[in-house]
Amino acid sequence: MSILAAINSFSPKRLESTRLAEYGKLIEACSGYRADSSDLKPSRATLEAIVSRVRTGSLSLVSRRELRVAISAIGLHEGFSTEDVLGLLTEASRRRDKRCIRASLNSLFFCYRDKSLRDILRAYVRQNLDQLMESNRRFCKLTGILEDNQAVNSVATSLLEGNNIHQASLAKGLSTFILSTAYGIELKLACIRLATRNLKPGRLEHALSFAFDNIVGTPPAEFYEALVDPFLHQPPPPDALKKIVGALISRYRDPRLYMWPILLGKDGQRRRDECLVAVRRWLSIEYLDLFIRIIEETADDQFMPRKKFWLRYFEKGHVTDLTLILASDAGRVAKQAQRASPDTEYMKWSHLTGANSNQSVLLMRLGDLVIAEWSHSGALRFWRDGDKGAPEFHKPTYVGQELRRASMEVRIGDFMRDAIRHDKNGSWTTWARRAIEHHTGIRA
Template sequence: MSHARDALGRLKAGITLVPRAFDQLSKSPSQRAAAQLETMFQGIRIPSATDLEALRKRMQAVFTGGDKVPITRRELRNAVWILWNGSPQGAAIPGLMEAMIGAASASPRLIRAMIEAWLRDYAADSGVAREGGLAIRRLLRASQDALLQRWQEADRDFAIFDASKGVPRIAKALLSGRQEVGQIWMAIGLDDSFRATGGYMRAVLSELLAMLPAVLRGSDARVMLDRSLAVLAPDDKLRFGQEMRGAVGRGLLGAWLDAGRAPDAALRDPVRDFLLRHLGDPRTRAPNWTPVGDTATALMRRWLARASLDAFFDLIDEYALDHQWRYRKAFWSAYLERGAIEDAWLALGYRVGSAARAVRDLAGAHGRLEGGGVQGNQSVLLMHIGPLVVCEWSHNGKLRAWPRDWANAPALHRQTYARDDLVSKGLPFPPSPETGVGGSADGMGLVHRGSDNGVWQGSAAELIARKARITLTRSNWMPT
């Protein structure tokens, strides 16, 4: 403590030797107001990282008694930018924060600089940052400066500088408040581009994302989802880019990771579309999804499988003229609803591919059928069901299945497929256990015969039950 007191004494003595930084009594009120407004709008000037590190060493030396040269007003003003970052944080240097508060009590300009630095460098796990916020709050309460009124109101309405209360209060207001999202940003000063990229904004977004899974199960889920998407991606650009991908993916998908009731399309589709735009398709942009985690990524893949399945049968309905389509749709939809289809991918003939651009849910995520033996209006649906790769053709194509680890099993997510990639020998299909007929022993595919009586369906269901341990019965997969 004696070192800190000595340093404070030297600080006060040093400041008397230079023009007084924070005493503007020699100026008229109009001159002072003009100077304050000029300062407010001329932008934030931060010393270089090299200069700040040199300043950190200097402050540490002064306040521990190792440097006897008095601190200048400019050094003290610049020191706000080391208070809550680096090592050691300036606010943790004994005596520096007390000196800063003493100088700021006579300088609204310095208070404003402290606010900017605190919002930029705030970290939720930093004790000195929380203490710094409370110190700023006390300075604001004691100040009569008109240019600080906005921050005084933000602290009064949202407790912004009491981070233990302010961060969750702001996050809750963004999700469910009466004000529009943009109005809230203005009220708390985070509408500014500099502040919108700082640590405090990160903390607010992290808190909001932590709240999302619970609110998306509530009665006002759609309203809160729309507000949260406006917060996360203003102007359709994700805040903090790659840095927030993991938290954004987990927050938006977290409501449905407990294997409970699936979301309605009114919630699922905007979440899915938002994640596709900002994280990409996990089937083709897997590295983007690594920070999201396996469980949430698997859910997203199942949602995309649904989109692929729906698109496949829409295209069959338009192009294949296949009377069996409703039986196939009912069969595979039953496995989709059970969560058995982990992933799905479409390969489309050139005529279908052209039309598929109009299928919004595919968002361009499909392969192409090329080469001989393929009709331009054919399409193929590839699925992962447990350890199996399943290939379903439109028109009169056969159903095939392979273990995933077989060398000739077709891979999902490729951009192009030839016919030979999709018709190689696979697993035999057993007869339907219910009728004792059907099946295909040669491994060359199962004909969709006897749809009305569940013949091929019973055979396919038996293979899936044996290999994937997923059992569905006639009552599950026959259309009503």
């Protein structure tokens, strides 16, 4: 049943009553249309049949609706070659079908990131611009989509200059539909790249909001590369770093626990790994900062020497995994710090029982070592990664004893000990540094 038939089957006289029961009857009358609405989407078989006619020179046998459906599928159906597209557009021109011309503009949105198809469709729409509706012509003028490949950067620049990027995008006719297409992805990427090149106040927040809003599921992999690649060797300022990490973790989740999408193109796996190494390093430093803040707030005078010692390993990327474990009082301090800095909402920690309420533990993987750094009067303990007694990472709850028992012995002066105490004269840093270098070969 078509939508027109479904509506006609419901008498207008029945709309005179405002009783709620009548609304249900209207819904029932239209349900037949919903049941058959999938017929509007061309099947692969239908498209392949149309493509076959293109290739055999028998396009005259294709109906007007089939031609329009095929043009609408450009950029969505992998079976179209550039020759097929040229054949479809040539036939649409021969028939002077305005609806096909309008469909070709939508196809330009969907295949915008395919250079060959983009150039063909752009030229065709430009040639038939006067056949488009006024709203479409206005959109083309405001965005420059029919001009050249740099126009998208100009649009991105103008969007970022205003105070409300969402209102600015609507003013240019950038609907949710358009922003969901390949053109929308390219425009969002342009905004991210411009914002990361010039970290002016507010610009990065606007770009992140524009890029990630209204995306269902995991965003394209190119988004995280655009945010991370400029800072692979030098992180952005702290405020910008928090915003970038917060956006990445909220949309792609913690890379230490979840797989991020592979990047397409040349060396995609290598590029992805480089981005993940940087994000993990940034995350680790953020957790170290929170750990030190907790120690400081809970009156431990060791926080500055510890931060200075560990930061070297974190900044050089030697810490490859980390879990922050907090007892009750330390947890409350962490929540207060998180509330004071909304950009750290992504930070999670585990709960510690069987220890003093103000204690916390930084559990780290450094080379082949698992290291538990206890706060306050707690000690520094080591395990070989893979040992039966080595603590696991990312458990929701830990008992203090499992972060102390079976730790390996390390040299402290002339003796072997199962832990390094944080003495106030600072000699613990010498023994810790030597233990790490001896067992991993890593020097900081």
